[in-house]
Amino acid sequence: AQTVTQSQPEMSVQEAETVTLSCTYDTSESDYYLFWYKQPPSRQMILVIRQEAYKQQNATENRFSVNFQKAAKSFSLKISDSQLGDAAMYFCAYRRGDDKIIFGKGTRLHILP
Amino acid sequence: DTEVTQTPKHLVMGMTNKKSLKCEQHMGHRAMYWYKQKAKKPPELMFVYSYEKLSINESVPSRFSPECPNSSLLNLHLHALQPEDSALYLCASSQDLGGTFSYEQYFGPGTRLTVT
Numbered sequence: 193a194q195t196v197t198q199s200q201p202e203m204s205v206q207e208a209e210t211v212t213l214s215c216t217y218d219t220s221e222s223d224y225y226l227f228w229y230k231q232p233p234s235r236q237m238i239l240v241i242r243q244e245a246y247k248q249q250n251a252t253e254n255r256f257s258v259n260f261q262k263a264a265k266s267f268s269l270k271i272s273d274s275q276l277g278d279a280a281m282y283f284c285a286y287r288r289g290d291d292k293i294i295f296g297k298g299t300r301l302h303i304l305p
Numbered sequence: 306d307t308e309v310t311q312t313p314k315h316l317v318m319g320m321t322n323k324k325s326l327k328c329e330q331h332m333g334h335r336a337m338y339w340y341k342q343k344a345k346k347p348p349e350l351m352f353v354y355s356y357e358k359l360s361i362n363e364s365v366p367s368r369f370s371p372e373c374p375n376s377s378l379l380n381l382h383l384h385a386l387q388p389e390d391s392a393l394y395l396c397a398s399s400q401d402l403g404g405t406f407s408y409e410q411y412f413g414p415g416t417r418l419t420v421t
Contacts, residue, residue: 225407236309237348237395237412283347290402292361293410295347 194219196286198296205274206304212259213269213299215284222246224288226260226267229295232280240282243267271301279303308332309413311396317419320386326416328379328396336360336402337379338410339371340395348395354379355402386420393417 195218205211217226224245231237243251243260250258255272271278284296309330318324328337336355340348353361354373362371368390370382379396393415399408 236414239409242409281345287407289404289407292350292353292363298345298347300345 194221194286194288194294196284196294196296198282198284198299200299201297202300202302204302204304205271207274207276209274210270210272211274211301213271213282213284213301215267215269215296217265217267217284217286217294219265219286219288221288224286226258227285227287227293228256228258228267228269229283229285230278230280231283231298232277235280237283241269274303276303276305309396309398309411311394311413311416313416314414315417315419317421318383318386319421320388322386323382323384325383326381326394326396326418328381328398328413329377330398330411331377332398332400332411333376334398334400334411335376336399336408337373338397338399339379339381340397342393342395342415344393352381353402360402383418386418388420391418391420 197216226243228240230240241251241253241256257270259268281298283298286294312327339351342348351365352371357373368385372380395415396413397410399410
């Protein structure tokens with residue numbers, strides 16, 4: 193069975209600094225998708241970034257980028273120039289095709305002014 | 306418009322009550338989902354509808370009854386709930402279920418349910 197592990201329950205970063213959230217996963221499949229979702233307090237969950245496993249190039253979305261290491265089954269999220277609005281729970285997630293999304297337990301990110 | 310709306314935002318109900326949660330999207334999406342999220346936990350999938358037909362039921366107790374009256378609307382009917390059912394109930398939609406391709410799911414803000 194597929195699993196997603198986020199080993200950092202909470203992290204803090206100074207505003208304008210860079211922070212990296214870790215995620216590892218376990219699967220025997222070769223084709224799948226990986227996601228980072230952001231859920232701010234009392235606000236809805238949004239997709240931050242997605243990575244197709246068949247693509248070697250790491251995905252980027254403005255200040256958000258990933259380090260996808262397929263062999264190591266690692267999928268970390270880097271947030272550059274952290275802003276107060278980045279404070280949220282971040283969920284790493286795995287999905288294969290139309291199977292259900294497998295979420296990690298989440299990392300609560302605090303931004304220090 | 307990439308919005309999924311949910312009503313009500315908050316709901317308090319007794320264990321003998323019957324209530325319904327409503328979810329709506331106007332993005333033309335053909336797949337809709339119900340998730341349950343406990344505090345500080347990730348969402349757990351409950352039901353999936355595809356083209357208005359129930360596609361997946363994750364062994365959810367019968368006191369939760371989903372309904373998809375049309376392609377834009379998804380309801381969750383609640384009856385005889387237990388206090389442990391108190392949680393944030395999230396609705397999501399996607400363009401399609403996908404096959405080898407995984408479509409993005411758009412989440413609503415959720416209904417915070419308290420069962421007393």
